[in-house]
Amino acid sequence: MFPSPTFLIAALALAVVPGPGITYVVARTVADGRSAGIASSMGAAIGGMVHVFAAALGLSMLITQSAVVYAAVKLIGAAYLVYLGIRMLLPKPPQDMKSAPLRTRAPKAFKDGIIVEALNIKTAMFFLAFIPQFLSANYAPAPQFIVLGTTCILLNTTVDLIAVFTAHRVVASGAAKSAKQQLMTRSSGVLMIALGVLLSVANRKA
Numbered sequence: 203m204f205p206s207p208t209f210l211i212a213a214l215a216l217a218v219v220p221g222p223g224i225t226y227v228v229a230r231t232v233a234d235g236r237s238a239g240i241a242s243s244m245g246a247a248i249g250g251m252v253h254v255f256a257a258a259l260g261l262s263m264l265i266t267q268s269a270v271v272y273a274a275v276k277l278i279g280a281a282y283l284v285y286l287g288i289r290m291l292l293p294k295p296p297q298d299m300k301s302a303p304l305r306t307r308a309p310k311a312f313k314d315g316i317i318v319e320a321l322n323i324k325t326a327m328f329f330l331a332f333i334p335q336f337l338s339a340n341y342a343p344a345p346q347f348i349v350l351g352t353t354c355i356l357l358n359t360t361v362d363l364i365a366v367f368t369a370h371r372v373v374a375s376g377a378a379k380s381a382k383q384q385l386m387t388r389s390s391g392v393l394m395i396a397l398g399v400l401l402s403v404a405n406r407k408a
Contacts, residue, residue, distance in 0.1 A: 204349070205336075205349065205350055205353045206336065208336070209336040209350060209353070210353070212332075212336075213350075213353060213354050213357050214357055216332070216354075217354070217357040217358045217360070217361045218361055222322070222324075222397050223246060223319070223358060223362060224361065224362060224365045225393055225394075225397060226242065226246065226283075226315075226318060226394070226397070227239050227242045227243045227246065227315075227362045227365060227366050228365050228366065228369045229287075229290065229391070229393060229394050230242040230311050230314070230315075231365075231366045231369040231370050231373070232369055232373055232389075233290050233391070234307040234308075234311060235307065235370070236366060236367070236370040237307065237308040237311075238307045238308050238310075238311035239311070239366035239369065239370065240308070240363065240366055241307075241308040241309065241311040241312035241315065242311040242312065242314060242315035242366075243315065243359055243362040243363050243366055244312055244315065244359070245311065245312040245313060245314065245315020245316040245317075245318075245319070246315040246316070246318065246319040246358075246359070246362065247315075247319075247355050247356075247358075247359040248315075248316050248319075248320075249315060249316045249317070249318065249319025249320035249321075249322070249325075250319050250325060250351075250354075250355040250358065250359075251351075251352070251355055252316075252319075252320045253319075253320070253322075253325045253326045253329055253351070254329060254347070254348055254351030254352060254354075254355065255348065256326065257326060257329045257330055257333070257347060257351065258343075258344045258345075258347040258348050258351070259344070262326040262327075262329065262330055263330060275321055275323050276323045276402065277402055278321055279318065279321030279322050279323065279398075280398040280399070280402035281398065281402075282314075282317060282318060282321060282398070283318060283394055283395070283397050283398030284394070284395050284398035284399065285398075286314060286318070286394050287391045287392065287393070287394030287395035287396075287397075287398060288391070288395065289391075290388070290391030290394060291388055291391040291392070291395075329347075329351055329354070332354075333347055333350045333351060333354075334347075336350055337350075
């Protein structure tokens with residue numbers, strides 16, 4: 203029932219490869235600060251667990267086999283990423299950066315993280331393609347799927363948090379901090395929009 207060394211090595215290798223998840227949490231960190239980056243990582247972890255339990259119960263398989271449902275979930279998730287990216291590109295009033303980040307930005311980043319990851323159909327397809335290769339015939343598949351899926355989420359979240367603290371350190375260091383943060387925020391907004399567009403045109407067999 204415990205993850206095998208082979209599974210852990212494979213899952214860790216996949217976790218450290220830069221992807222949409224790392225891009226998203228780094229973008230939130232640059233735009234709204236370290237607390238928002240941490241909150242978005244935690245939210246993404248919960249969103250990932252939605253896929254783990256859905257796949258263990260067979261719901262993800264049903265979604266990916268239905269062209270209409272698959273397209274709807276994919277487009278909603280893509281539209282939300284584009285919306286978040288556009289918000290990052292819009293100019294913010296000066297007082298926004300000083301107003302209670304823990305009471306406003308972090309909770310919103312947490313909620314957005316859940317939504318973005320829960321609507322990421324590629325996560326569901328990844329779990330369905332990757333985890334069954336490591337299931338043992340000696341145990342019931344659903345509990346194994348949950349254990350292995352949770353392990354993947356923990357590894358991914360750890361890598362995301364490392365990316366958050368690294369991004370925060372880069373933004374906070376050096377001269378012209380405000381200008382550098384503004385440039386990185388806009389760049390992150392463009393990346394978020396690009397992620398949304400790529401997700402919207404992604405092939406369901408990719």
